[in-house]
Amino acid sequence: MVSILASDQDNPDGSKSNGQGKDSRSSEAQDHSKAPVAPNGNKAIPEKSAAQKNEKPSGAELKKRAKAEKAAKRAQSKQGQQAPPNDASKSTKPENKKLSDEKESIQSSPQHPPAKLQHRRSGSASASSQRPLQLRPGQQQAPAAEPESRKEPQKLAFISHLYGIPRRTSIAGAGKDVHPSIFALGLQMSNYIICGSNARCLSTLLVFKRVIEAYVTPPNNSLPRDLTIHLSAQIDYLKSCRPLSVSMGNAIRWLKLTISTIDPDTPEHQAKTKLCSAIDNFIRERITVAGQAIASSASSRIQDGDVIVTFAKSSIVERTLAEAYRQGKNFQVIVADSEPLFEGRNSAIALANLGLQVQYASINTLSHFVQDATKVFLGAHGMMSNGRLYSRIGTALVAMMARDLDIPVLVLCESIKFTDKVALDSIATNELAPSHELGFVGTGVGKAGEEDEWRSASNLVGLNLMYDLTPAQCIHMVITEYGSLPPSSVPVVQRLSTNT
Amino acid sequence: MPPPAGTLTPGLASFLSSLKSSPIETSVESLVSLLRRRQIRGSRSCAIATAHLLRMVLRNIPVRDVTKLIDRVQQIGQRLAEAQPKELAIGNILRRILGLIRDEAEEDRDREAGGYGETGIGSRNATSITSPDRQPGPTEKRSLLAPNTSTTAPAITSLFSPVPLKSASPTSTPGTHTPGGGSPIAAPLSSTPNTAQDLRAEVVEGVQEIIDELNQADDQIAGYAIDHIHSSEVVLTYRPSMTVQRFILKAAAKRKFTVIHAGPFPNDHWPRRLAGNPNTSLDDDEGNPERFQKSLTVAGVTVVMIPFSAVFALMSRTSKVILDPHIVLADGSLVAPAGARAMAQAASMHQTPVIVLSGVYKLSPVYPSDVKTLIETGNPSSVVGYDQGSLLEKIDIKNPLFDHVPADIVDLYITNLGGHAPSYLYRIIADHYRNEDIHLMRSDLE
Known part of the structure; x- marks a missing residue:
C-alpha cells in the first residue's frame, strides 16, 4: 500500500x-x-x-x-x-x-x-x-x-447535507499512523459487526488502550501534545468508516481532556499506564456500573404479567430484561424489528435463550403488538439536550404508537449517551447508510445481471437513514444511572455528568 | 374444485375465462375454493369475481319470482362471503346486486300498482329511505305481468341477446353516478310482455355497470389527482397499489414531484421475486412492487425507497400521505395493510394530510364493532424465514396483514365519485346499499 x-x-x-x-x-x-x-x-x-x-x-x-x-x-x-483501463488517465x-x-x-x-x-x-x-x-x-x-454505465442516482434535496463521503470499507489508503487494531475496528464498525452505541464506545476505548500502549513519543515532543494528535489520526480513520456515535464522541472528548492534563514531565511508560487505568476506570464507571444501575432500577419497574415491547437491540434493555427475569418476574417480551439490519433478531434469540417468553414482530405491525403491551422499553443512541431521543430508526414510531395508546415509554440510557446538542427532526442530523443495504431491487445500484434500464434510473433512490428522533412528548421517563427522570431533565444530567 | 385452467395459474384470470364454459354450480364452487385458498385476494379481484359470477347466475338461473331470484343470489353470495369473510368487498358487491334487484322489482311494483296490485314481491320490499329518487315508469303499467306468470325459456334467450337500450351508457358518464341501488335506473322502454325477463335484463345490465365501475374506478379516482398533488410535493405511499400508481401517474403527467415509497417488509417484499417466487397475480389489485417502481420511475417521478421504519423520520418532510385501503368501513375508518395505522398516526402527529383512495366498491356498510375479525393473519415465515431456525424454535412470530385505521386520523377520501370527508362516507354508503341488505349481510357474516 x-x-x-x-x-x-x-x-x-x-x-x-x-x-x-x-x-x-x-x-x-x-x-x-x-x-x-x-x-x-x-x-x-x-x-x-x-x-x-x-x-x-x-x-x-x-x-x-x-x-x-x-x-x-x-x-x-x-x-x-x-x-479495462481508462485511456483518459493522465x-x-x-x-x-x-x-x-x-x-x-x-x-x-x-x-x-x-x-x-x-x-x-x-x-x-x-x-x-x-x-x-x-x-x-x-x-x-x-x-x-462497468461502473461508467450507471447513472448517478439523484440526490434528494432535503437530505443532501447527509450525503457525505461513502463509508470506507477497506484499509487501502489509510494514514501511516493508524494502528492495525484501529483498522480492524473500523472495518468491524462499517460492516455492523460492532454495532450499537455502547459496543462501539467500549470497543473504541479498549482499542485506544492498545494504541496508547503501542505509542512511542517522538523525540523533541511531549506525550500530552503528540498523543492527542496521534489519536486524532486514529479517530479520523474510524470516522471514515462510520460516523462516530454520541457515546464515542463523549468518550473521546474525555480521553483527550485526560491526556491534556498529564504533566509533560511524567515518564512515558508511567503516563501510559496512568492513561490505561483511567480508561479502565471510565469504562467501569460510565458503562459497566452505569449499566448495572440502570438495569436494577429499570427491572424494578417490571411487574408480573407485564408485556414489554422493545425495538431492535439495545444492550441495556436486554440486560434489564434479563435482570428482571433473574428476579423471578413473570413477563413477556415483544421484540420489534425492522429491515435492513434486523438487530432485533439477535436480541430476541438472546432473550429466548435465557428462558424468557419472546415474541418477534416486524415494525409495520406495531399497532397490533403495542396494543398488547403494558410498557415500552427503548434503548438510546443519544439523548438530545432538548429531551428528544436519538435512536435506531423506527424507535420513534414505536414510541408514538405507545403514547397514542397511553402505554408508558421508558428510555434506558447511560449518561455517556447524553449530548449537549439539540435537534428537532430526524433529517437535520442523521447518518446515511449505503442504500444498497436496503436490499430493494431498484435502488440505483441493483444487482448485476438483474439490471433493467429503469432500475438504474437516476430518479429511483434508496434512502437508508440510521436514526430517528423521538419527540420528548412520546417519552414518559428516562432511566439513567443518576436516577429516573422526565426527558426535560436531560440537560441537567448532561451537565452533571460532564462536570464530574 | 379448481377451474379447468390450462396454462393459467388459478386466480382471477383463470376464473373469469372458465366462467362462461362451466355450469353455474361449478363456477360457484370454483370461486369458493379460490377464495378459500387466497388465490383470489384483494378487494378489487374479489369484487370483480363476485360480480361476474353473479351476473352469470342472473343470466342463467330460471327464476320466475323475484323473491326466489333474491334468495338465490343471496344464497350464492352467502357462500362466497363465508368462504372469505375478511373480504368484505364480496359482501359489498352482493349488496349492490341485491339492491339492484329490489329496486327493479320495486319499480315494477310501483308501475303496476294501479293495474294489478300486489305482485308478491312487496313483502320483501321494505320502504327504502336510502333510494329517494326511484322513478316510477308511468307509461309501462299496461305491459306488466306478475312475475310468476312468465315462462323461462324465452327469458334466457332474450337475456343473451344485447341488453335493452339505455339512455345512459356506463362509459358516457363516468364519475357522475355509479350504478346500483339508489341511482336512477332508466325506465325500460321495451314492451316485452314478461316482467321477470325485463327485470332480469335490467339487473344484468346493472351488474354490467357495476363491473364497468370496478374497471374504471382507478381511472376515475386518478382523475382527481391534479386537484391534490401540486408541484415539488413529497408524497408518501405505502405498498404498491394500482390505484395509487394510476393516481400518481396522472399527476406526474403534469407535475414534477417526489414519491417516497415505504417498503412493505415483510409482505410483498422485493426479494421475494428474486427468490424465484414470481408474482403471478397480475390481477392482484395490490399491484406488483416492480411494476410500481418502474412505471413511476419511467414517468419521471423521483421515487425514494425507504424501509417502513423511516416513515416517522421522513414524515416531517412529507406533504401528503396516500393510502390504498383494503376496505372502508361505514364510520369512515378503514382496513389497510399493516403499518397504515402507524403511518397515519405519524402523519396526524405531523399535521400531514392523509388521503385515502378508495373505489366505491370498497365502502362497506359494516361498522367496526369487532375490528379483530377483519384482520387477516399472514404467514410468519415471511417475517422470519425458515433459514433462521434458532429464532423459529423459541420465539412467537405474528404477521397480521392489516391494520384498522380510525377515521379521525384520515383527512380525505377520494372515491370514484369525488372527494369526501370521512364523516360523510356514511351518506355515500347509504346511497349504495339498501337497509335490508345491510342487516342481512351482518347476520351472514356472523
Missing part, C-alpha cells in the same frame, strides 16, 4: 478524488510535517525509503506496514480484475494508471460526485487525505463490471 500511497501523492490531479480530505485538521498538520518526505512528480517511492524516513519504526508500525502492503497487493489484484505509469482507474470508479460511484468532493476538499493536497476510496462490498461486486 505504501507504494500506492506514495504515487498517490505524486499524482498531480489528485484533487479530483480527494475524497477524504474532510475532517482532520490535526492529521493534516501532521501530514504537512511529513510532506517533504514524498517528492512530487516522481514514481513510487520504494518501501525502504519510506521506512527510512519514519523516525522510529516501532514494532507496531512495522506490523502496520506489513498489513498495509498486503492490502495494497489485494487492492492491486482487485484493480486487475476491474474494468499518467502513463502503471501505478498511476491503476490509481486513476480507481478514481474513475470512485467518481462514478453513485453517492460521490466530483463537485461535492472538490467542495469538501481541504486546502492542502496532503498525502493521507488522498485515500483511494473503496465502495462497500455489495456495491463493489456489481459496479466492477
